[in-house]
Amino acid sequence: MAMKSHLLPEFIVERDNERCDSCKVCIKQCPFGVHYYDEEKDRVYSREELCVGCQRCVVYCPKNALKVIPYPKHYRPNDYWNESYIRDIKKQAESGGIILTSCGSARRTKIYWDHILLNASQVTNPSIDPLREPMELRTFLGRKPDALEIDLENMEIKTELHPNLMIEAPILFAGMSYGAISYNAFKSLAMAAKKFGTLFNTGEGGMPKDMREEFKDCTIVQCASGRFGVDPEYLNYSAAIEIKIGQGAKPGIGGHLPGEKVTAEISSTRMIPEGTDALSPAPHHDIYSIEDLSMLIYALKEATNYEKPVCVKIAAVHNVAAIASGMVRAGADIIAIDGFRGGTGATPKIMREHVGIPVELALAAVDQRLREEGIRNKCSVIVGGGIRCAADVVKAIALGADAVYIGTAALIALGCTMCQHCHTGKCAWGICTQDPELSKRLNPKVGAERAYNLLRAWSLEIKDVLGGMGINAIESLRGNRDHLRGIGLEEWELKVLGIKGAGE
Amino acid sequence: MINRISVSDGRITKEVQACAVFGVMDRSGRRFRGGMVINAMKNMRVRGNGLGGGFAVYGIYPEYKDCYALHIMFQDDDPGLKQEVDEFLHRNFDVVNDEEIPTNEEASVEDPPLFWRYFVTPQKKGEDKNLSDDDYVVKKVMYINTCINGAYVFSSGKDMGVFKGVGFPEEIADFFMLDELYKGYIWTAHSRFPTNTPGWWGGAHPFCILDWTVVHNGEISSYGTNRRFLEMYGYYCTLYTDTEVIAYAVDLLMRRQRLPIEVVAKIFAPPMWDQIDRMQENERKFYTTLRMVYAPLLINGPFTVIIAHHGEMIGLTDRIRLRPITAGEKGDMLFVSSEEAAIRAVCSHPDRVWTPHGGEPIIGRLRSN
Ligand code: SF4
Ligand code: SF4
Numbered sequence: 107m108a109m110k111s112h113l114l115p116e117f118i119v120e121r122d123n124e125r126c127d128s129c130k131v132c133i134k135q136c137p138f139g140v141h142y143y144d145e146e147k148d149r150v151y152s153r154e155e156l157c158v159g160c161q162r163c164v165v166y167c168p169k170n171a172l173k174v175i176p177y178p179k180h181y182r183p184n185d186y187w188n189e190s191y192i193r194d195i196k197k198q199a200e201s202g203g204i205i206l207t208s209c210g211s212a213r214r215t216k217i218y219w220d221h222i223l224l225n226a227s228q229v230t231n232p233s234i235d236p237l238r239e240p241m242e243l244r245t246f247l248g249r250k251p252d253a254l255e256i257d258l259e260n261m262e263i264k265t266e267l268h269p270n271l272m273i274e275a276p277i278l279f280a281g282m283s284y285g286a287i288s289y290n291a292f293k294s295l296a297m298a299a300k301k302f303g304t305l306f307n308t309g310e311g312g313m314p315k316d317m318r319e320e321f322k323d324c325t326i327v328q329c330a331s332g333r334f335g336v337d338p339e340y341l342n343y344s345a346a347i348e349i350k351i352g353q354g355a356k357p358g359i360g361g362h363l364p365g366e367k368v369t370a371e372i373s374s375t376r377m378i379p380e381g382t383d384a385l386s387p388a389p390h391h392d393i394y395s396i397e398d399l400s401m402l403i404y405a406l407k408e409a410t411n412y413e414k415p416v417c418v419k420i421a422a423v424h425n426v427a428a429i430a431s432g433m434v435r436a437g438a439d440i441i442a443i444d445g446f447r448g449g450t451g452a453t454p455k456i457m458r459e460h461v462g463i464p465v466e467l468a469l470a471a472v473d474q475r476l477r478e479e480g481i482r483n484k485c486s487v488i489v490g491g492g493i494r495c496a497a498d499v500v501k502a503i504a505l506g507a508d509a510v511y512i513g514t515a516a517l518i519a520l521g522c523t524m525c526q527h528c529h530t531g532k533c534a535w536g537i538c539t540q541d542p543e544l545s546k547r548l549n550p551k552v553g554a555e556r557a558y559n560l561l562r563a564w565s566l567e568i569k570d571v572l573g574g575m576g577i578n579a580i581e582s583l584r585g586n587r588d589h590l591r592g593i594g595l596e597e598w599e600l601k602v603l604g605i606k607g608a609g610e
Numbered sequence: 611m612i613n614r615i616s617v618s619d620g621r622i623t624k625e626v627q628a629c630a631v632f633g634v635m636d637r638s639g640r641r642f643r644g645g646m647v648i649n650a651m652k653n654m655r656v657r658g659n660g661l662g663g664g665f666a667v668y669g670i671y672p673e674y675k676d677c678y679a680l681h682i683m684f685q686d687d688d689p690g691l692k693q694e695v696d697e698f699l700h701r702n703f704d705v706v707n708d709e710e711i712p713t714n715e716e717a718s719v720e721d722p723p724l725f726w727r728y729f730v731t732p733q734k735k736g737e738d739k740n741l742s743d744d745d746y747v748v749k750k751v752m753y754i755n756t757c758i759n760g761a762y763v764f765s766s767g768k769d770m771g772v773f774k775g776v777g778f779p780e781e782i783a784d785f786f787m788l789d790e791l792y793k794g795y796i797w798t799a800h801s802r803f804p805t806n807t808p809g810w811w812g813g814a815h816p817f818c819i820l821d822w823t824v825v826h827n828g829e830i831s832s833y834g835t836n837r838r839f840l841e842m843y844g845y846y847c848t849l850y851t852d853t854e855v856i857a858y859a860v861d862l863l864m865r866r867q868r869l870p871i872e873v874v875a876k877i878f879a880p881p882m883w884d885q886i887d888r889m890q891e892n893e894r895k896f897y898t899t900l901r902m903v904y905a906p907l908l909i910n911g912p913f914t915v916i917i918a919h920h921g922e923m924i925g926l927t928d929r930i931r932l933r934p935i936t937a938g939e940k941g942d943m944l945f946v947s948s949e950e951a952a953i954r955a956v957c958s959h960p961d962r963v964w965t966p967h968g969g970e971p972i973i974g975r976l977r978s979n
Contacts, residue, residue, distance in 0.1 A: 231829040231911050232932055239930060240882045246902040253867045254903055261896045270902060480842045483906070575831055576912075578930060579880075581905035582832030589834065 112196045114180045117159045118173075119152040125171035126150060132163035132172060137532035137544055160525035162534035194455070205455040208528035208538070210355055210447040210492055210514055213459045218466035218599075219498045223608055225589040227576035234573040241569035242579040243275040245509055247346075247486040248415040249439045268439060269415050271346055274303035275565045276503055276580060279557075280444075280490045280513035281328050281350065281419070283309030285363045285372050285384065286451035286528070288545035291520055291537045293317065294553025300324045301554065302561045305345055307511070310334055310361065310386060312375040318343040326417065329406065331360055332386035334376035338409055346440070347406050348417040349399070351390070354448025354465070354491035356457040357421030361386035367531055367540045400436035407437070415439035422446060422468035422491065423461075427475035434476065434485045442511060443468050445491030449514040451538055452529035465491045466505065470603045473506025473585060482585075496567035505603065506585040519560040520553045629815075629827035630657035630948045631935075633798040633916040634956075635923040635974040638942040641669045641793035644783060646956045651779035651799050653955040654948060657827075662802030662814035663782040664774025666823035667794035668920055671769045677706050677729035678747050678820075681764040681771050683811055684724040688760070692726070695754065695761045702750050703730035711773075717785035719777045723811055725764075727771070744820055744865070751819070756848060762812040767821025770794070770920065774814035782814075795976075796923050798916045800825035813849060817857040821919045822865065824857040827948055828913030828933045839906035852913070859907050860917055871917070871924050871971055877904040879929035879969030916946055923974040931968035938963040944974040 119140060128150050132141040140157045143150050157174060164172045181192055194205055227233040234241070248270035255264040279299055284292045286309060299306040300321055307326040312335015327344040329336050341347055352358065363372075363384035373380040393399050403416050417440035418433045420426070426443060433441050445465020450458070469489045476482040489502050490511030502510050518524065521535035528538035536547035568580070577583055591608040592600045600607055632650045636642060647665065671679050680699070684692050699705055711725035732746045741749065751763045765772035773786040779801045783789060800815035816823040830836070830852045837847050837855050843866075845858035856878075863874045877900060886897045901908070912932030917924045925946030927935040938945040938953040938960040945953045950963055966972055 227831065227911075231831055234930070240884060242883050244883050246905070250903050254869075254899070256869065256873060258870060258873070261892055263896060263899050267899065267903075477838060477842055482842060483839075576829075577831045577910045579905075579908055579910060581901075582835050582908055582910035584835055584906065585838050586832060586834035587838075589831075 109200055111155075111200060113155070113193065113200070115154040115157065115177050117154060117157040118175050118177055119154050119157055119163075120173040120175065121150065121152065122171045122173075123149070125169040126167075127169060129168060131166055131168060135162050135166045135534065137534050137539075137541070138527075138530075158525045158527045158530075159523075160527065160534045161523050206452060206529050207455045207458060207526055208450055208452050209458075209524055209526045210449040211458050212526065215464070218464055218595075218603070219494075219501055221592055221594050221599075222466070222501050222603070222605065223591045223593055224497070224500060224504075224571060224575070225591070226574040231576045233576050234578050236566075236569040236573040239573070239578060241572055243565055243568060245273050245276040245580060247271040247273065247440050247488070247508055249485060250483045252483070269413055271305065271415060273305060273509065275561060275568070276507075276509035277499060277561055277564060278304050278326070278488065278509055278511050279306040279516050280448075280511035281307035281309035281326070281348065281353075282451075282513055282517070283311030283328075283334075283363075284314060284375055285309075285311040285334075285367060285540070287517070287537055288533075288539055288548065289314065289371065290545050290548040290550045290553060291517070293550040294520055294548065294557055295516060296321045296324065297550060297554035298557035298561065301558050304561065307348060308335075310350060311363075311372065311384075312336070312377065313340055313343065314371065314375050328419075329402075330386055331388070331390045332376075332384060334378065334384060334386075337377070341406065341409050341414075344410075344414060346415045346417055347410065348419055348440075348442065349390075349402060349406070349438075350419045351393070351399075352421035352423075352444070353419070353450060354421045354444035354446050354462055355450035356453040357423055357446075357462045358388060359454070359457055360388040362452065364531075369540055372540065396432045396436050399433065399438075403437040417442055417488070419444060421448075421461075422463050422465050424463060426463070426468045427471040430472040430487075431475055431479055431481070434481050438485055440486045440488060440508075441472070442488040442490065443472060444511070445489065447492030448490055449517075450528075465489050466501075467599075467602050469502060469507055470505050474604055477585075496564040497571070499564060500568055500571050500583070501590065503580060503583050504586050504590050505605075506587075508584065515560065516557055519556045520548060521556075629803055629825075630654035630801040630952075631799070631825045631827050631914055631916050631946075632948065632952055633796070633825070633918065633923050633925060633946045635796045635918075635944045636942050637944060637974055637977050639669075639795050639976050640942070641795050643790075643793055644788040644797055647797040647799050648780050648783045648789060650945075650947065650952040650956045651783075651801055653952040654801060655778060657803060657948060658778060658801030659803045660778045660781075661776060662774070662800070663777055663779030664772060664800050664814045664816050664825075665779070665783065665786075665788060666765070666770065666772045666796075666798045666816040666818065666825070666918060667788070667792055668770045668796040668821070668918065669794040670771055670792045671729070674706065674729040675769050677731055678703075678766055678768055679771055680728040680730060680751070680766050681711065681773070682726050682728065682754070683762045683764055684726065685760040685762065685812070687724075691758070691760050692724070694758060698750075698754065698758065699728055699730060701733075703728075703733050705730050712787060712791060713785055714787050717781060719775060719781050719785045722775060722785060748819060748861075756846070764812075765816075765818040765823070767818065767823075767920070770821050770823075772816050772818045772823060774800075774816065775811045776814065796918050796974075798823060798825050798918050798923065800827075813851070815853055817849075817851070817853045819857060819861050820865070822857065822860055823918050824853055824860060824915060826853040826856055826913060826915040828852065828915075828928065829911055830855070830909050830913055831911035832909055835906050836909065856909065856913070856915055856917075859909070863904075863907070864919075871922070871973055873900070875924075875926050875969060875971035876900055877907050878909040878926065880908060881969065882929075914948055921976045925966075925972040927966070927968055929968045934965050935972070936963065936965050937972040942977070944972070946972055946974075
């Protein structure tokens with residue numbers, strides 16, 4: 107017997123019938139089938155229960171006739187048994203399954219960025235005007251030697267150097283695979299990174315052959331537990347290699363790209379048969395220990411003639427500092443830490459909301475630990491997982507990061523509205539989808555321009571803040587926690603962050 | 611086992627101050643009295659507020675040329691304190707001679723502590739045997755400064771000394787009778803305008819390790835970055851002043867890593883990327899690598915610094931010249947100063963006076979005979 111669903115709609119679709127002329131644009135735009143045309147009445151109606159709030163129809167309605175607004179609090183107000191728990195229970199009572207979702211954690215937990223304030227110069231130290239003076243954001247990622255041996259006469263550096271990446275601002279695009287996102291979204295990021303002078307990251311889905319030559323200098327190729335698309339050519343057409351151990355949105359579990367998304371192009375990029383599920387195991391089955399990680403790091407270095415830095419990415423978990431130290435000792439040139447607010451194309455909600463720790467605390471602990479062990483300059487640290495604005499970037503650098511990864515923010519720049527329905531594969535904005543009709547909504551040229559503009563805008567803002575602090579090169583902010591103060595934080599939190607309270 | 615260095619967690623309070631600096635060197639090695647440098651500092655009196663003044667002088671103890679000269683301040687009158695230090699020194703060194711540093715009772719300084727100088731040579735024992743003499747002395751000096759409460763080593767180089775305290779520089783000079791008692795071939799001096807700490811004799815400048823001294827003016831905005839980097843190399847900032855950070859950076863780069871000042875100046879105050887990108891290939895590679903590797907030792911924000919050690923005096927200003935430094939020369943005499951007026955006050959017809967670019971060091975070296 108069919109079960110009647112008890113779920114209430116999440117959004118109300120309001121159509122102003124004075125304005126609507128039944129042009130049907132919204133019907134075409136909505137991949138979730140919300141809008142429909144009633145021929146008899148010659149009017150467009152909506153099935154609200156299907157609406158995910160992606161706002162595509164609102165933006166594209168030529169008559170400005172639509173409003174999509176959150177459904178008013180439906181159940182009796184209760185802080186403990188709130189909407190979200192009641193809804194999830196009802197859903198599970200109907201499906202009997204795990205709740206799947208996407209993007210990053212949406213739960214209310216303390217956002218440390220918002221409890222950190224920045225400094226500026228007054229009197230004793232002049233601020234610097236970024237419109238008149240150079241402000242430098244250039245950043246190098248990779249292992250640095252303790253000292254340089256220099257032949258002064260010939261201006262030659264005799265010390266043998268490890269490979270380093272040079273980027274024009276401390277912001278990179280985080281790993282998002284072709285498969286999880288559309289070819290056009292993937293290419294948009296690659297183009298923006300190249301134009302700006304930073305790097306994008308392939309994620310775990312390999313690199314389309316047709317992009318290799320053009321983007322090899324701005325690509326971090328990922329090698330994850332599924333090893334999709336990994337072969338010597340893939341590894342060598344890159345600026346760096348990243349071993350992905352875990353990600354903030356779902357620490358400790360693998361990935362699953364359903365067979366319907368494995369199109370002919372994705373199948374050849376990932377090197378798996380068309381239409382089969384692409385399953386990434388939870389661990390790397392050749393890495394059960396730090397020694398095993400070291401072997402993979404050196405295997406990848408061997409395969410690329412020691413010409414590329416190797417990055418290891420982990421989710422921010424409880425003992426992240428000790429793990430990070432082990433990674434550096436195992437040979438990682440860069441470590442990437444993904445906080446629990448990091449996004450994903452699909453994850454069980456329980457993992458997204460409850461596993462891992464905020465990247466602010468993880469970063470502070472890792473930076474401090476590596477310094478205590480005297481190995482901080484043996485690696486670079488990239489953090490990601492919920493970087494929302496240039497101020498977050500500045501705070502991350504001052505806490506000790508060399509650079510940040512942005513994933514969600516980059517997708518928002520392309521059009522994403524955080525509807526949290528990537529896992530359905532029906533992204534109305536052509537980002538998280540393999541449906542050719544939907545993908546073509548995103549023109550890579552326009553996408554690249556938006557992503558590039560975002561990098562540019564944030565860089566300008568970072569320069570403003572630096573100038574205010576009397577700093578003209580980003581390296582003088584790195585790990586400079588003197589320029590941070592906490593507000594509304596407990597003593598233990600200030601201690602972990604290594605910052606003083608405001609007014610102290 | 612992983613060897614964990616004890617490093618601070620970043621939550622310290624730094625001292626903020628403004629100052630005047632002056633340095634003069636006779637590049638022929640001729641030693642001269644302090645009157646000139648005292649007058650130059652008087653000329654810049656407005657840059658200080660009487661809460662700190664000090665001098666470093668090179669070439670003052672030719673009779674003890676091979677001994678480390680330790681100038682030690684005893685903050686407390688407690689006789690036990692001096693006894694503790696004496697015992698420590700006798701355990702670790704051959705004390706060739708020691709005496710109270712002569713002072714002028716009439717000088718207008720308040721509550722001066724006791725000053726003593728010891729001429730010593732290392733007596734290395736046990737695992738310390740592997741250390742060089744210099745490293746051994748640094749280690750022992752650090753011990754006194756951090757572990758013996760109330761005793762503080764002002765200077766620890768051979769044939770040189772630091773004299774400093776609370777007062778205007780001319781008062782400190784008067785107190786130690788610098789003009790009457792000492793002759794040196796390099797004199798550097800500092801006048802202090804602390805904005806957030808009361809005067810403390812140990813907090814005055816110059817700052818010294820072995821024969822390296824630093825006087826500095828400015829407030830560096832990269833302090834936290836620099837300090838946390840230096841901690842990885844075992845330097846713990848105990849005074850929380852910018853000067854201390856610069857002094858440790860100088861020690862790391864110039865003494866331990868043996869980089870010449872020409873390179874160190876480009877680490878502290880590197881050229882802009884714009885400029886580097888336009889350089890020829892080998893120069894570009896050189897500067898790019900230097901900036902990449904030594905990024906945490908870029909000294910950002912306004913500074914003027916005078917660094918000295920035997921045979922060399924160096925003046926340097928920050929990369930965008932927020933605190934300019936002026937240089938002058940006449941014959942073998944080389945002057946560096948916060949202000950040109952101070953140079954002209956003591957040398958009426960200099961051969962040349964100039965203001966170097968940010969990051970361009972003024973280097974005075976002893977002429978080889
Ligand atoms: S797009 Fe706007 S005008 Fe067109 S049918 Fe939908 S609501 Fe009506
Ligand atoms: S990428 Fe698309 S489906 Fe995913 S949250 Fe953004 S708009 Fe929604």
